[in-house]
Amino acid sequence: MTTSNAEANADASANGAAIPTPSDIASAAMENLTKLDRFNELLNTKAPIALTPKRCVWSLNKAKLYRYTPVVPEDQLKPVPLLLVFAIMNRPYVLDLRPGHSFVEYMLRQGYDIYLLDWGIPGPEDKDLKFDDYALEYLPRVVRKLKAITGADEFSMLGWCLGALITTLYAALRPDDGVKNVVLLTAPLDFADREAGGFVKWATDPKFNADRIVDTFGNVPGEMIDAGAKMLKPVENYLGSYIGLWERLDNPNSVEAWHAMNTWVRETIPMAGAAYRQLINEFYKENRLMEGTAVIRGETVNLSKLTASLLNVIAESDHITPPCQSERIMEKIGGDDHTVLRVRGGHIGIMAGRGAEKNTWPHIDEWLAARSS
Amino acid sequence: MSEKTTFDPFDPTGMIKTMRDKGMEAWAKAMTEAVNTDAYSEATGQMLDTWLKTSGPFREMMQKLVAQSMAEANLPSREDITRLAERFTNLEMRLDDLDAKFDECLTLLRAGGSSKKKQKSS
Structure with a gap:
């Protein structure tokens, strides 16, 4: 038997395919079990993320304002502080994902004084919070505190996803509050095109209640x-995400990136009910912001009053906020300093993906630096 | 070379890998297109609405039952806690307003202090 197995193996090897021996099978099994163990560990543990030192300087209800500890000497800090406003249905620390690959870390190195607004996790008592509250109750208070701390009269705002919508509302409704620069990232603002993809088709269907x-x-x-x-x-x-992880398990850099992103993705948080209702009914279905009929706390949002310098960052392969949802604002806003930056990548990838450090962050820094003195 | 051609019975994702190699891209594209159709939007909207409509009475019944049990056990209900949390938030707003006034006073005091210093030195 042994001789015939060996002969068969020899023949098979000659043809390019070896028949595995029991020891091959055992070692392959062990290798895959170890991989499976690691795979499970990655799925069920949290990666160390959001580690850039910061301290809470203001809080109200669930919202918190953090100031990141500057890494350049005080006299080299850019005089215009930067306020980061993330979406309301995800945690904001994707902006500071992991050491060595963090937008916040990068911008701190460029000398920005960075503040992050974390909206927090809404509880049942917050179900009546609307965009009106986020834009005209919370943000003005945050801005007041930021100005009190920094002593600056002007500041820059960077809003991402629904944070960009809130930033747009605020900058259009309170143009005299000192908003000098506005950076919008993958901003869902215009829902006219139902065929654009993303949520618009589902949300605008008459059956969607x-x-x-x-x-x-x-x-x-x-x-x-x-x-x-x-x-x-x-x-x-x-499927794809997990298969990709399995295949890259022996690549530590790739695994670390996946683990950090998965940690962020897994932490889902609820969205305040009234804000969701408003988003679907007023913004998605009626496209009120672009139609000029959006009313926030009794004030009509007139986009032409948004006169701050504006950088509109559009992700070309964004399937959540397709480019057309961010483009038309450029025709509506006031002021004369507008720039569109198109980046190859998806909704999150352009800021937290592997290419962000080369393709997105330096451009944002370059644009902001020229306007932060 | 031989590793690639050898069937590995202990690779738990072997089957899925083969499937992906053969047509995952096409499958992904087809699925993305499918979820972007009017029919899918209508169907999911309808399903979600029907589910919420039919499960509503049961959910309400459960909520009433829990609220009743809590009241009988002299424990605060979810609504009580929610009301309390709302009051806390209102208090926090008042505190924030006070903080704003305090900051204003500090700014004025500092401005006043520096102008007095200037007067003295002149």
Whole structure:
């Protein structure tokens, strides 16, 4: 038997395919079990993320304002502080994902005085919070505190995703508050094109009843929002991501990046019910911001009053906020210092992906630096 | 070379890998296109709405039952806690308003202090 097995192996080897011996099978099994163990560990543990030193300088309800510890001497800090405003249905630390690959870390090195607004996790008592509250109750207070701390009269704002929508509302409604520069990242502002992809087709369908969702849950569960986002690209999100991880398990850099991103993606948070209702009914379905009919706390949002310098960063392969949703604002805003930056990549990838440090961050820095003196 | 051609029965994702190699890209594209159709939007909207509508009465019944049990056990209900949290938030707003006034006073005092110093030195 042994001789015939050996002969068969020899023949097979000659043909380019070896028949595995029991010891080959055992070692392959061990190798895969070890891989499986590591795979499970990565799926079920949290990566060390958001480690850049910061301290909380203001808080209200669940919202917190953090100041990152500057890394350049005080006299080399740029005089115009930078306020980061992230979306309301995800945690903001994707802006400071992991040491060595963090937008915040990068900008601190360039000499910015950086403040991060964390909206927090809404509780049942926050179900009535609307964009009106975020833009005209919380943000003005944040800005006041930021000015009190820094002594600066002017500041820059960087809003990402729904944070960009809130930033736009604020900058258009309070242009005299000292907003010098506005950076919008993948801003969902214009929902006229139903065929654009993303959530617009689902959200604008007459059968989609945002009122019933909110009436049922109060706040919209994070899992529901997450499932919606993942269903936009179901194969990639539910399968591709994990297969990719399995295949790259022996690449520490790749694994570290995946683990950090997965830690962020997994932390889903609910969205305040009234804000969700407003987003779907007033912004998605009626496109009020672009139509000029959006009313926030009794004030009509006139985009031509947004006169700050504006950098509009558009992700060319964004499936959550397709480029057309961010483009038309350029025709509507006031002022005369507007720039569009198109970056190859997706909604999150352009800021947190591997290419961000080369393709996005330096351009934002370059644009802001020229306007932060 | 031989590793690639050898079937590995202990690779748990072997089957999926083969499937992906053969057509995952096409599958992903087809699925993305499918979820972007009017039919899919209508179907998911309808399903979600029906589910919420039919499960609503049960959910309400459960909520009432829990609220009743909490009241009987002399424990605060979810609504009580929510109301309390709202009051805390209102208090925080008042504190923030006071903080704003305090900051203003400090700014004025500092401005006043520096102008007095200037007067003295002149």
